[in-house]
Every structure is written in structure tokens, then in C-alpha cells.
Amino acid sequence: MFKSHNSDGSEPGKRPFRPGLADAVGVDAGASQWERVRQRLHEEYGEEKYTSWFVRMELEALKSDLVQLSVPTRFLKSWIQENFLPRITDLWAEESGVARRIDLAVRSAVNRTIPLKATEPREAVSERTAEPRAAASASMPAAAAASLAARDVAAGSPLDPRLTFETFVVGKSNSLAHAAARQVADAASGASPVFNPLYLHAAVGLGKTHLLQAVAWAGVQNGRRTTYLTAERFMYGFVAALKAHSAIAFKDTLRTIDTLVIDDLQFLKGNNLQQEFCHTLNALLDGGRQVMVAADCPPGELEHLDERVRSRLAGGLVVELAPLEEDLRHQILKARYQTLAEQHRGFTVPAPVLEFLARSVGQSGRDLDGALNKLLAFNQLTGEPVTLEMAENAVKDLVRPSDPKRVRIDDILRIVAKHYNVSRADLLSQRRTANVVKPRQIAMYLAKVLTLRSLPEIGRRFGGRDHTTVLHAVRKIDGLVATDRALADEIEILKRLVLEG
Numbered sequence: 001m002f003k004s005h006n007s008d009g010s011e012p013g014k015r016p017f018r019p020g021l022a023d024a025v026g027v028d029a030g031a032s033q034w035e036r037v038r039q040r041l042h043e044e045y046g047e048e049k050y051t052s053w054f055v056r057m058e059l060e061a062l063k064s065d066l067v068q069l070s071v072p073t074r075f076l077k078s079w080i081q082e083n084f085l086p087r088i089t090d091l092w093a094e095e096s097g098v099a100r101r102i103d104l105a106v107r108s109a110v111n112r113t114i115p116l117k118a119t120e121p122r123e124a125v126s127e128r129t130a131e132p133r134a135a136a137s138a139s140m141p142a143a144a145a146a147s148l149a150a151r152d153v154a155a156g157s158p159l160d161p162r163l164t165f166e167t168f169v170v171g172k173s174n175s176l177a178h179a180a181a182r183q184v185a186d187a188a189s190g191a192s193p194v195f196n197p198l199y200l201h202a203a204v205g206l207g208k209t210h211l212l213q214a215v216a217w218a219g220v221q222n223g224r225r226t227t228y229l230t231a232e233r234f235m236y237g238f239v240a241a242l243k244a245h246s247a248i249a250f251k252d253t254l255r256t257i258d259t260l261v262i263d264d265l266q267f268l269k270g271n272n273l274q275q276e277f278c279h280t281l282n283a284l285l286d287g288g289r290q291v292m293v294a295a296d297c298p299p300g301e302l303e304h305l306d307e308r309v310r311s312r313l314a315g316g317l318v319v320e321l322a323p324l325e326e327d328l329r330h331q332i333l334k335a336r337y338q339t340l341a342e343q344h345r346g347f348t349v350p351a352p353v354l355e356f357l358a359r360s361v362g363q364s365g366r367d368l369d370g371a372l373n374k375l376l377a378f379n380q381l382t383g384e385p386v387t388l389e390m391a392e393n394a395v396k397d398l399v400r401p402s403d404p405k406r407v408r409i410d411d412i413l414r415i416v417a418k419h420y421n422v423s424r425a426d427l428l429s430q431r432r433t434a435n436v437v438k439p440r441q442i443a444m445y446l447a448k449v450l451t452l453r454s455l456p457e458i459g460r461r462f463g464g465r466d467h468t469t470v471l472h473a474v475r476k477i478d479g480l481v482a483t484d485r486a487l488a489d490e491i492e493i494l495k496r497l498v499l500e501g
């Protein structure tokens, strides 16, 4: 049986109960109810399962309608949620006589306040930091609660301590993004930024958030005032600030930091919020502060963003992270496996299995995490050792022959223009001569079938046309392909050129 220790050196389960901000239930009562629930889990599931799944679960806070528990890893969280949450909920109700909802968080998520000195101990809080605050502010006037929420947001989204430069594996597909991020992280406080803004983009799971959070962590360590915000949290903070009539304070807080790191910019929606983002961006860039942004597409393809914002975002350094190549996947798997093996005694994955996973599982870091988690679950639940055969069976739903390439409308325009010997400007123009109309319609058709863009989005990218024009083009080419063999072949070639290009 393995034993892990809490950060204060005490054994798991012996950790003193720390009541949350909004603790509404007696501390002693909470701690003893928790002890009884743990005992019953132990009795019901036996030593082995208890040690695997429950021993590191801790009580964070107890409220009248909610029990907040935490575990150290995302894997444990999702496993317990999927398999044991109803039972834990029942046990709490039986032991305390009150039915409560159970909230399970990853303990390692860390929140920072600005400024945070490098020497300050980091305060570990629940992933859902906003919840206890929200409950605590339930009795406050709405404006005060909103102001608290806005301050909370300006302090940044929670950081995951695993997402640092130390754990980021560098390979061909991400070396430029890594070098640029490192340069941002290593800049001294007050130094003028070299690449500003630094804009990273990639398909899902290729390490954007990892690099952004690594920069934010480095900021915490070297004393740079750095705020990491998801676009959603930025929007939420601004709305909360408006409600509290403290929008100016909110903006001032954001505009006085050294580095603003914004994740998932594609989710920034709404005119007012966009405008606000635009002002913040301009203020920071003009004031010589560093801005770093990540999104799932290049700035030019952020259709819903104002043209001025897009061009400011494109004006710094734009770097794409490509799909992880096999060797990089292998290195990441090896590093991940090492961490899991330290946390779960007896979990052994032979080298050929790691090679198999690197070769056959999808091209994103998330697929790699998913594959190792599956092996871990199979191994810990069935006791079956990890072999090549077991792995092939366990991860078969994650094995993909190859990931589809992310197609850009810009690539389609370039390839179609070249193929038909017209210019890109012709394709986007209002000209209606036959030698331009047909390629334009083919390009619109390819944009529809090869990308996930909506008809209105495609219309906008084709010189601001209406979505009905795009629909007409798509239907027309679709109809022609069914009857015109030569055109069908031509379009097949164009598709291949775009997909391989």
C-alpha cells in the first residue's frame, strides 16, 4: 500500500480541517462527520480501493447545502465523480442528517493575487474559488458582491501548478512558440517587450494553455505583475465590475500590470466586451506592457472581433503550434508516465507500450493524457498488468489513423487563385466575369466542405458577401459535381492540394 503525505507533513486523512470562507457548519462537527464518512468508505470498498481512490480526498469546507472536497489530481477527480459521487453524497446525508451537494475540486489549482512576491507561500485553494466567495457575499449588497467578484477576476484565473516550463516538452512543432514564451517570461519587470503582443494559435490540446500558464507561473516567481485570464473570465469580470459601478477600478487594475495573458480568445463575444478588450489591449500595448494571447485560429480568422483588434493582435509575433510529432509525443508520454508512476504504486508501463501509444494515439496532448489515464484505470481496477495487448484494447477508441488537417480559408483562396490563374483580390472582388465567378464559387464550396465555418462567416471572408450568396455557390457546385465528371476530378485535386498544402 502506498502512503502519500500532505504538504504540512501530516499523513493523509489526518490533515486538520480548514473551514472555508463561507463555513456555516461547526468546525468540529464537520471534521467528525468527515471522519465517519471516510471510515464507511473504507469499510464498504475495502483497503485496496480505499487507498487507491479515497485516501487523498480531503474536506475543504462544509456549508449548509454543500460539502467541498478536494483531490490532488484531475484523474482522481473525474474517476471519483463518475463512480463514487452518489455513494459519497448518501453517506454524508446519513452521517450528518442533512442532504448536501458534493463539490469535488482539484486541490492543486492555485490562485494568485497581484502583486505576489516570489517569497510568499502560495495559497492552495479550490479550483472553484469563486464559489465560497459568492456564498460569503450572499448577505452583502449586490454592488459590494459584484465589486468583490470583479476584484477576484482582476486577480486572475486559477493556475495549474503542473503547467510550467519545467514540464513543457519542446520539439519541432512547438519550439518557436516555446522560445517566444520563454523570452516573455524571462524579461525583467519594466523592460520593454520584444514581441508584443505574442499571439499563439493551434488546434485543441497542443499546449497553448500550458505555455500561457508557464509564463504566468514564471511571473509569480520573478516578481513580474502577471495576470492570466481566460476570455470568459475577462468577460465575467467586466460585467461584474459594471454591475458594481467599479468598471474604472477594474480597468485600472488590469492596465497597471506588467503582463496580461489571455487564453481562449475565440470565446470573447459581445460588442461592449470587445470594445473593452480593445481599450485594455491598446492601453497595455501603448504603455509598453506585455500582452500574450492564445486562440484556436490566427488573428485574421477571429471573425467576430473588430478589425482594429485583429490587426493589433496580428501586429506583434504570431506563432502556430503544429500537431505534436511522434518523437515529441513519445517524450511527453514518458514524462507523464513517470509522474503517474510516482503517484500510483505498482503502475508499470513497459517501453514498447509507450512507443505504441506515441505512434498510434492522436496528435494532441489531451489524447496522450487520456490514453495513459485509461491504462491506469484498467490496471488499478482490474489488477491486470499493462502489456501491449492490454493497451491496444484499452485505448482503441483513441487510436486514429491521422488527425484531419486544420484548413484555413486563406489557404483555400491561395490555392484556388493559383489553380485558376486569377488573383486573390479577384476572388474577393465584386467582379462578375465568368473566369472569376466560377473559381470564387468553387472556393466558397471548398470553404464550406473543408472547414467548420458557418455560411455567414464564409461570406464575410469572401469580401463581405451575404450568406445566401455562399449558399447559392455551395448548391451550384454541389449540383455540378454530381453531373460533371471533369469538374468533380478538378475539385478532388483542389481538395487534396488544400489538405496537403
Ligand SMILES: Nc1ncnc2c1ncn2[C@@H]1O[C@H](COP(=O)(O)OP(=O)(O)OP(=O)(O)O)[C@@H](O)[C@H]1O
Residues within 6 Å of the ligand: 163, 167, 168, 169, 170, 174, 202, 203, 204, 205, 206, 207, 208, 209, 210, 211, 296, 332, 364, 365, 366, 369
Ligand atoms: N509540449 C508539451 N509538453 C508537455 N505537455 C504538453 C505539451 N503539449 C501539450 N501538453 C499537455 O497536453 C494537454 C493539453 O494541453 P493544453 O491544455 O495546453 O492545450 P491547448 O492548446 O490549450 O488546448 P485547448 O485549445 O483545447 O485549450 C495538457 O495536459 C498539456 O500539459
